[in-house]
Amino acid sequence: MPDSTVIGLHHEDEHHPELLHHFADAQQQRDSASLGMWVFLATEVMFFGGLFCAYLVYRHWYFPDFAAASKSIDATLGATNTAVLICSSLTVVLAVWAAQTARRTLLIVSLILTMLLGMAFLGIKGIEYREKFVEHHVPGASFSFDKVQVPGHPDQYANPHHAQIFFSLYFVMTGLHALHMIIGLGIFLWLLIMAWKGRFTPEWHTPVEIGGLYWHFVDIVWIYLFPLLYLIDRHP
Amino acid sequence: MPNPIPQPAMPQPAIAPPVERENYLNAKYGVWSWLLTTDHKRIALLYLLSITFFFFIGGFFALLIRLELLTPAGDLVQADTYNKLFTMHGMVMVFFFLIPSIPAVLGNFLVPMMIGAKDLAFPRINLLSWYLYIIGGVMMLHCMLTGGVDTGWTFYAPFSTNFTNTKIVEAGLAIFVAGFSSILTGLNFVVTIHRMRAPGMTWSRLPLFIWAHYATSIIQLLGTPVVAVTIVLVAAERALHLGIFDPKLGGDPLLFQHLFWFYSHPAVYIMILPSMGVVTEIIACFSRKRIFGYSFVAFSSIAIAVFGFLVWAHHMFVAGMSVYAALVFSLLSYAVAVPSAIKVFNWTATLYKGSIHYDAPMLYAFGFLGLFTIGGLTGLFLSALGINVHVTDTYFVVAHFHYIMVGGAVMGYLGGMHFWWPKISGKLYPEGWARLAALIVFIGFNLTFFPQFLLGYMGMPRRYYDYSHMPEFQILNVLSTAGATVLGVGYLLPMVYFLWSMRYGKPAPDNPWNAAGLEWKTPSPPPTFNFDEEPVVTWEAYNYDELDSPDKGAPHKEEVPVAR
Numbered sequence: 035m036p037d038s039t040v041i042g043l044h045h046e047d048e049h050h051p052e053l054l055h056h057f058a059d060a061q062q063q064r065d066s067a068s069l070g071m072w073v074f075l076a077t078e079v080m081f082f083g084g085l086f087c088a089y090l091v092y093r094h095w096y097f098p099d100f101a102a103a104s105k106s107i108d109a110t111l112g113a114t115n116t117a118v119l120i121c122s123s124l125t126v127v128l129a130v131w132a133a134q135t136a137r138r139t140l141l142i143v144s145l146i147l148t149m150l151l152g153m154a155f156l157g158i159k160g161i162e163y164r165e166k167f168v169e170h171h172v173p174g175a176s177f178s179f180d181k182v183q184v185p186g187h188p189d190q191y192a193n194p195h196h197a198q199i200f201f202s203l204y205f206v207m208t209g210l211h212a213l214h215m216i217i218g219l220g221i222f223l224w225l226l227i228m229a230w231k232g233r234f235t236p237e238w239h240t241p242v243e244i245g246g247l248y249w250h251f252v253d254i255v256w257i258y259l260f261p262l263l264y265l266i267d268r269h270p
Numbered sequence: 271m272p273n274p275i276p277q278p279a280m281p282q283p284a285i286a287p288p289v290e291r292e293n294y295l296n297a298k299y300g301v302w303s304w305l306l307t308t309d310h311k312r313i314a315l316l317y318l319l320s321i322t323f324f325f326f327i328g329g330f331f332a333l334l335i336r337l338e339l340l341t342p343a344g345d346l347v348q349a350d351t352y353n354k355l356f357t358m359h360g361m362v363m364v365f366f367f368l369i370p371s372i373p374a375v376l377g378n379f380l381v382p383m384m385i386g387a388k389d390l391a392f393p394r395i396n397l398l399s400w401y402l403y404i405i406g407g408v409m410m411l412h413c414m415l416t417g418g419v420d421t422g423w424t425f426y427a428p429f430s431t432n433f434t435n436t437k438i439v440e441a442g443l444a445i446f447v448a449g450f451s452s453i454l455t456g457l458n459f460v461v462t463i464h465r466m467r468a469p470g471m472t473w474s475r476l477p478l479f480i481w482a483h484y485a486t487s488i489i490q491l492l493g494t495p496v497v498a499v500t501i502v503l504v505a506a507e508r509a510l511h512l513g514i515f516d517p518k519l520g521g522d523p524l525l526f527q528h529l530f531w532f533y534s535h536p537a538v539y540i541m542i543l544p545s546m547g548v549v550t551e552i553i554a555c556f557s558r559k560r561i562f563g564y565s566f567v568a569f570s571s572i573a574i575a576v577f578g579f580l581v582w583a584h585h586m587f588v589a590g591m592s593v594y595a596a597l598v599f600s601l602l603s604y605a606v607a608v609p610s611a612i613k614v615f616n617w618t619a620t621l622y623k624g625s626i627h628y629d630a631p632m633l634y635a636f637g638f639l640g641l642f643t644i645g646g647l648t649g650l651f652l653s654a655l656g657i658n659v660h661v662t663d664t665y666f667v668v669a670h671f672h673y674i675m676v677g678g679a680v681m682g683y684l685g686g687m688h689f690w691w692p693k694i695s696g697k698l699y700p701e702g703w704a705r706l707a708a709l710i711v712f713i714g715f716n717l718t719f720f721p722q723f724l725l726g727y728m729g730m731p732r733r734y735y736d737y738s739h740m741p742e743f744q745i746l747n748v749l750s751t752a753g754a755t756v757l758g759v760g761y762l763l764p765m766v767y768f769l770w771s772m773r774y775g776k777p778a779p780d781n782p783w784n785a786a787g788l789e790w791k792t793p794s795p796p797p798t799f800n801f802d803e804e805p806v807v808t809w810e811a812y813n814y815d816e817l818d819s820p821d822k823g824a825p826h827k828e829e830v831p832v833a834r
C-alpha cells in the first residue's frame with residue numbers, strides 16, 4: 035500500500051503536496067527546516083551551557099564533596115542508560131535511512147524501537163531518582179548527607195551543603211534532560227503516526243530527519259552528563 | 271503636507287484604480303483571520319498593538335516614578351510600592367517592549383520583503399512566537415495585579431531567592447515564556463536570511479537592516495537560553511533552598527550575576543542593533559546616497575554581536591570579583607566601542623555632501639545619532655574602572671542606559687515606524703505633526719535624562735524614593751520630571767496621528783520616499799505574498815545614485831540642491 039503512493043509522488047517533485055506556498059521548491063523547504071533545527075540546537079547548547087558553567091565552577095571549588103556525592107549515585111544504572119541511548123541513536127539513524135529508501139516497515143519498527151529505548155531510559159532514570167529519594171539525597175528540607183567519606187580521604191567527611199549543590203545540579207541537569215527526552219518521545223509518536231499513514235517518501239521525509247537531529251542532540255547531552263555527574267572520582 | 275522628496279515621473283499611466291486592489295489588510299476580514307494568520311505582515315501588526323500596550327503600561331510606571339521624585343520627601347508612594355514601580359517599569363520595558371520592538375514589528379514586516387521572500391521561513395512558528403509573547407505578557411500582567419516584584423528588573427540573588435516575598439517565580443516564568451518568543455523570532459530570521467533570499471540577493475547586496483537583524487538574531491539565539499536556565503535555577507532555589515546562589519550554603523551569588531548578565535548585557539544589543547539597522551536605511555534614503563563603507567557597517571553589526579558577549583561583567587565591577595577579571599572586562603568593554611564608532615563615522619560620512627531631506631524619519635535618525643553617541647561615550651566612562659566605582663548605582667548609570675535604550679532604540683523604532691508607515695498602512699501620516707512630534711520627543715528626552723547625568727555625577731543613588739537628606743537634588747529632579755511629561759506628549763502624538771491617518775490619511779504611493787530596497791517595489795500596502803512576481807535583484811544595495819540619475823526618470827538633478 036505505501037509503495038504505490040511513494041512511486042506516485044516520485045515524478046511530481048514541484049507539485050508535492052507537502053511543499054508550502056512560500057517556498058520556491060522542495061529543496062529550499064528541506065534546507066530551511068534542517069537549518070532551523072540546527073539553529074534551535076545551538077540555542078539548546080546555550081540552555082544546557084549555563085548549567086554546565088555552574089557545574090564547573092562548583093566542581094572546581096568543592097571537588098572532594100562533589101566526588102563523594104557523585105559516588106553515591108549508581109554508576110551502573112548510568113552506564114546502562116548511556117548504552118540504551120547510544121542504541122537509540124542507532125535506531126534513529128536506521129529510521130532516517132528507512133525513510134530515505136522508502137522502507138516503510140523498517141521505518142515504523144525503528145521508530146517504535148527508538149521510543150521503547152527512550153522509555154527504558156526514563157524508567158531507569160526513575161529507579162535512580164527513587165533511590166536518591168529514599169536516601170534523602172533530594173535537595174530540600176529533608177536533605178541529608180551526613181558523615182559521608184570523601185573518596186580517597188577516609189578521615190574527611192563531605193560538606194553536606196556542598197553536596198546539596200551537587201545534587202541540585204544533578205537533578206536540574208538530568209531533569210531537564212529527561213524533559214527533553216519526554217518531548218522527544220512526543221515528537222517520535224507523531225512521526226510514528228505519520229509513518230503509519232505512509233506520509234514519508236524519499237522526496238519528503240524532513241520531519242524524520244530533523245526529529246532525528248533533535249534525538250541525537252539529546253543523546254549527546256547525556257554523553258556529557260554521564261561522565262560529569264557519575265564518574266567524578268571513582269576508583270575500582 | 272507635500273512630500274519634499276521629488277517624485278520620479280511615474281511611468282504607469284493609471285492614476286488610481288477605482289477598486290482598491292487586494293492587499294494583506296483587506297485580503298480577509300474577521301477576528302480569526304488575524305488571530306490565526308500566518309502572514310508575517312499581519313503578525314507584525316499584532317505585535318505592534320501588543321507592544322504598544324506594554325509600552326504605555328511601562329510608561330505609566332515611569333510617570334509614577336518621576337512624580338515621586340518631584341519632591342525630596344517620599345510622599346506619593348510607600349517605599350515598597352516605589353521598589354515595585356521601578357522593577358515593573360524595567361521588566362515591562364525591557365522584556366515586553368524593547369526586546370520585541372523593532373525585530374518583532376518592523377523586522378517581522380520587512381525582513382521577508384527586503385530579501386524578496388513571500389514570508390518568513392516558518393510562518394506558523396512566527397505566529398507561535400506571538401502567542402508565547404502574549405502568554406508571557408498575560409502572566410506578567412497577572413503578576414503585576416497580584417502584587418508585583420520588588421527586586422529590580424535584575425532580580426539579583428540571594429535577595430530574590432531567599433528574602434523577598436514578592437512574585438519572583440511568576441515574573442520569572444513570564445520572562446521565561448516571553449524569552450522563547452524572542453528565541454523563535456531570532457531563529458526564524460536566521461533561517462529566512464540564509465535560505466529565502468530572492469535570486470540575485472547576495473549577502474553583499476542585503477540591506478543593512480537585514481545585517482543588523484541577523485546580528486540581533488544571533489544574540490537572541492545564543493543569549494536568551496542562558497537567562498532562561500538562570501530563571502529555572504532561581505525558581506528551584508526559591509522553592510527548595512538548594513543553595514546554588516546562597517552564600518550561607520556554599521553557593522555563589524556572583525554566579526547568578528554572571529549568568530544573568532551573560533544574557534542581559536547582550537540584550538542591550540538586541541535592543542540597539544535593529545535600531546542601527548533602521549537608522550542606516552533612513553540616512554541613506556534621506557541623504558540620497560549609497561551608504562558609506564557598506565561592508566564595514568555590515569560587519570560592525572556582527573562584531574557588536576560577538577564582542578557583546580564578552581563584556582557582561584562590567585556590570586559587576588563593585589560586586590566583589592577579581593580585579594584582574596575586571597581589568598579584562600574593562601578592556602573588552604572599550605572594544606565594543608570600536609564597531610559602534612565605525613557605524614557612527616560611516617553614517618556621518620554618508621551624510622557628508624549628501625542632499626539631505628529633513629523629513630520626520632530623518633529627524634528621528636538625527637536624534638538617534640546624537641543621543642546614541644552620548645549614550646555610547648558615557649558607556650566608556652562606565653567601562654573605565656575608576657569612574658565606574660565612583661558612579662555605580664547612581665543616576666549616571668540610569669541616564670547612560672536610557673540614552674542607549676530610549677534615545678537610541680526608541681528613537682530608531684519611531685523613525686522606522688514613520689519611514690515604513692506608508693508601506694504598512696498604505697496611508698501617509700501628516701508630515702508636519704510628525705516633525706513636531708520628533709522635535710518634542712528629542713527635547714523631552716534630553717530634558718528628562720540629561721539632568722540625570724548631573725544628578726548621578728553629584729552622587730544621587732538610583733532606586734531611592736526619598737532624597738530628603740539631599741534637597742539640593744530637587745531642581746534637577748524637577749527638570750527631569752518636567753521632561754518626562756514632555757516626552758510623554760511626544761510619544762502620544764504619533765499614536766494619535768498614525769491612527770488618524772489610517773482613516774483620513776492620503777493614500778500612499780508605492781514608494782513615497784523614492785527609496786531603494788525591494789520593499790518599495792511592491793504596492794502599499796503589499797499583497798499577501800508581498801510581490802506580484804518574484805523579484806530578481808540585479809543591483810547593489812542603496813543605489814540612490816542610479817535612482818536619482820536623470821536618464822532613469824528619477825528626480826531632476828536641479829531639484830536636489832533646492833532641497834538642501
